[in-house]
Amino acid sequence: MHYTADQLQQELARFAATLAQAGRRAGRGLDHDFERRLDAHRRVLSDMLGADGAPLVMDAVVAAKSALRAREPFHDLRAMERARDTLERFARRRLLRGAAPVAAAPEPAAAPIRLKPQVYAPLPSRNGDGTPAVGA
16 A cells, blocks of 8 residues: 555654653553553554565564553663664665555565585695694
């Protein structure tokens, strides 16, 4: 599905508001309604940003849920903040490029990587005639 830049910016603003609310509620537990709201943002933004942006959205949602569940949410809040910043930078780059986010086509199967066996040459001796150096 094709999305306009305005639609993406509006959804990012709604997601940022939800993450701000998660920051205020951190450490108090995750209720069902709030979890559903986070998951709805995840689905919509993942669709809007395609395969490249979906992991960034997932990182932000997981960090928010973790901050809500944690007894000491300081580190989880920092992780949520970093994930949100990364997601916003990614979306800003996408908007500046003018590329409309579209669903990514399936990637072709990658050919297996075949490594060549390493053959190591013997180290040269210091005396140059192939005999081991004495006293080295």
